[in-house]
Amino acid sequence: MTRSTIELIATEQDQRIARYAAAAIALGVAEAAIPSPLPGIKPGLANIVTLVVLARHGWREAAWVTGLRVLAGSLLLGQFLAPGFFLSLAGALASLAALAACVRLPSRWFGPVSMSVIAAFAHVGGQLVLARLWLVPHDAVFLLSPLFATAALLFGVVNGLAAARFLEGDAAGEVRHPS
Amino acid sequence: MTRAKAGAPRDAGKRTGLRAWLPLLRPGDWLTVGSAAAGVALLWLALGSSGPAQRAQIRAGGRLVAELPLTIRKTVEVAGPLGLTRIEVETGRARVASDPGPRQYCVRQGWLDRPNAIAICAPNEVSLTLAGTSVHDTVNY
Numbered sequence: 001m002t003r004s005t006i007e008l009i010a011t012e013q014d015q016r017i018a019r020y021a022a023a024a025i026a027l028g029v030a031e032a033a034i035p036s037p038l039p040g041i042k043p044g045l046a047n048i049v050t051l052v053v054l055a056r057h058g059w060r061e062a063a064w065v066t067g068l069r070v071l072a073g074s075l076l077l078g079q080f081l082a083p084g085f086f087l088s089l090a091g092a093l094a095s096l097a098a099l100a101a102c103v104r105l106p107s108r109w110f111g112p113v114s115m116s117v118i119a120a121f122a123h124v125g126g127q128l129v130l131a132r133l134w135l136v137p138h139d140a141v142f143l144l145s146p147l148f149a150t151a152a153l154l155f156g157v158v159n160g161l162a163a164a165r166f167l168e169g170d171a172a173g174e175v176r177h178p179s
Numbered sequence: 180m181t182r183a184k185a186g187a188p189r190d191a192g193k194r195t196g197l198r199a200w201l202p203l204l205r206p207g208d209w210l211t212v213g214s215a216a217a218g219v220a221l222l223w224l225a226l227g228s229s230g231p232a233q234r235a236q237i238r239a240g241g242r243l244v245a246e247l248p249l250t251i252r253k254t255v256e257v258a259g260p261l262g263l264t265r266i267e268v269e270t271g272r273a274r275v276a277s278d279p280g281p282r283q284y285c286v287r288q289g290w291l292d293r294p295n296a297i298a299i300c301a302p303n304e305v306s307l308t309l310a311g312t313s314v315h316d317t318v319n320y
Contacts, residue, residue: 105207106207108205109205109206109207109208110207110208110211111203111204111205111207111208112203113203113204113205113211113212114205114207114208114210114211114212117208117211117212117215118211118215121215121218142226143226143293145222145226146219146222146223146225146226149218149219149222150219150223152215153212153216153219156215157212160208161200161203164203164204165200165203168203
């Protein structure tokens with residue numbers, strides 16, 4: 001008899017990622033209930049979680065949390081594999097790529113607000129490119145870009161400030177325990 | 180399960196209003212936000228400022244042969260080296276309906292409805308341009 005039981009051991013890190021992802025999914029679902037003047041313009045509150053994880057645990061965990069959030073969030077909202085899911089995925093991948101570059105910026109000068117704004121613009125950019133290539137194969141989609149860019153700037157700053165506020169306690173802790 | 184990160188010390192009580200948020204911005208953040216704002220402003224200027232198209236300008240061989248308001252439905256035929264190019268004007272939009280050119284690029288562009296949109300039928304030397312409210316730089320009488 002061979003033992004067929006596969007035991008998956010959830011590490012401390014797995015549990016942490018799951019907790020953060022759960023928070024991000026909750027924010028994403030709550031946000032879906034907020035009416036928006038234009039479909040596609042959302043505050044992106046779940047990105048606050050991504051920024052916090054990025055600052056505390058690095059890019060890899062932030063990417064995990066974001067990926068799980070996009071996947072599980074779309075399942076919860078019944079959007080899985082619908083156009084909205086792919087737009088959300090394209091935005092998430094573009095902003096994660098931008099964040100991968102951003103983490104190299106000196107943290108003395110560039111904080112969560114920079115990360116948030118840059119990621120927000122990358123998000124909108126990724127979505128527009130996918131929309132142009134796939135959903136609306138006409139340059140007219142780019143006529144919406146000023147509107148989307150304005151939203152990216154506004155919500156990028158707001159989410160960045162929220163994340164910075166959240167991380168404030170961490171910084172204080174660092175000063176007290178330099179190790 | 181213990182939550183190690185919860186309950187981070189907060190000193191929000193000391194500062195109130197917008198001032199409480201300003202220290203959260205690092206010097207480079209101002210740079211990021213500033214350049215992002217400039218980029219957004221440029222995008223609006225480039226793409227967002229033009230109002231609806233008002234007039235259709237038809238050129239043949241580089242000369243303005245007709246200028247029609249986009250309020251009256253009308254069909255115009257313009258003669259070029261290859262033959263007649265037919266242009267249709269409707270309320271708010273215009274298109275090249277037919278053209279004797281071999282590749283039909285200007286016909287396949289379909290309806291134009293934005294200011295400064297242009298359809299060029301190069302072989303027949305005919306072009307259709309839409310003009311907005313404030314674009315007077317190419318109008319001559």
